[in-house]
């Protein structure tokens with residue numbers, strides 16, 4: 001297994017290109033199951049989760065060709081298999097995103113329950129309830145969601161008790177082929193959800209309310225869509241992670257190929273801490289802070305502060321003067337990085353879902369273990385400022401969502417290398 005060795009790096013500099021968004025690429029790939037025509041998808045991030053989902057689609061019968069590591073053509077016309085098996089789904093819970101399209105297109109499917117993960121139970125009850133509301137019969141058999149809608153799905157009004165990103169995406173895809181109108185109340189409106197709406201709209205689906213918590217979709221009544229070629233939007237969480245690398249070393253770095261508007265919650269918080277920015281339409285330069293002040297964060301749905309940036313800001317809090325507090329409101333167990341940071345000398349106390357971090361303590365390099373995708377990146381960030389060297393193990397978690405993280409950090413001047421255990 002690989003691990004990352006990070007040496008204390010006082011300063012970063014230079015610029016990097018941000019990759020396509022993993023959390024946009026995944027629903028885009030499953031949406032191709034709704035297309036009667038082959039299509040090209042560009043700006044795909046070359047990360048493990050995308051490759052895992054491509055493998056699942058291939059098992060279902062899709063055919064794809066990699067034109068470059070970031071560009072594929074995909075044809076799902078010969079898909080006949082409708083079972084997403086446990087061995088794939090357990091590797092990547094976002095495989096649940098095949099539920100809506102398979103059920104809508106074939107009238108039946110079996111999708112393994114994804115099970116929990118390090119950050120929480122992560123149930124899919126809201127996905128299942130929505131499919132039933134659209135006329136499907138859904139049973140849970142031997143750990144599989146067995147869904148049937150032999151007469152096709154019907155439009156319905158879906159009210160989500162909680163805002164769910166992939167739940168909204170599953171309903172969007174199912175509703176696109178359903179008969180009649182579907183309304184989604186309390187829909188997610190993350191940029192990745194907006195891109196999926198735009199893609200479906202470009203394929204001929206009538207969708208109202210894009211970018212709001214209320215969506216109205218008129219389905220095609222079973223007719224497959226003519227999907228157009230797609231360019232995946234930039235990854236706002238990858239961008240935020242590198243901004244935190246610049247912030248924790250108080251450096252000036254530039255991120256290219258981004259959409260600054262998607263980063264507003266992150267840049268607003270960095271500004272509050274003491275940083276400045278130079279922003280163009282597709283790039284952003286971080287300017288060092290004369291003094292880095294402690295801060296407060298409560299994670300919430302977009303456009304609020306993203307839960308996927310919580311761990312990275314906890315690492316940043318370690319170098320901010322004063323006591324910062326971070327409240328995690330979306331997931332019940334997204335503090336797995338705390339104990340690893342404490343092993344490096346971090347002074348963090350947990351009270352329920354709130355972490356209090358005393359900044360300014362000396363951090364010492366140590367062997368630490370990645371537990372989930374974003375926690376892993378927080379350990380790498382802490383390694384940049386800890387004395388000596390830090391070894392981050394189990395970085396397969398990182399490789400799920402960050403493309404060439406150590407190469408990008410090396411390009412910013414970080415002393416980091418990927419080694420074999």
Ligand code: EPZ
Pocket residue numbers: 023026094120121122123124125126127128162163164165166167307308330331332373374401
């Ligand atoms: C998406 O996960 C992202 N993944 C996550 O990113 C992200 O953390 C999360 O949204 C929140 O922004 C992808 O887009 C592939 P949810 P998702 O359904 O859709 C509860 C990363 O690091 N819930 O919005 O699975 C759930 O338990 C990953 O890239 C139910 O109770 O998250 C959670 O508390 C991690 N029942 C809350 O809703 C359901 O049926 C939000 O979950 C569904 C969700």
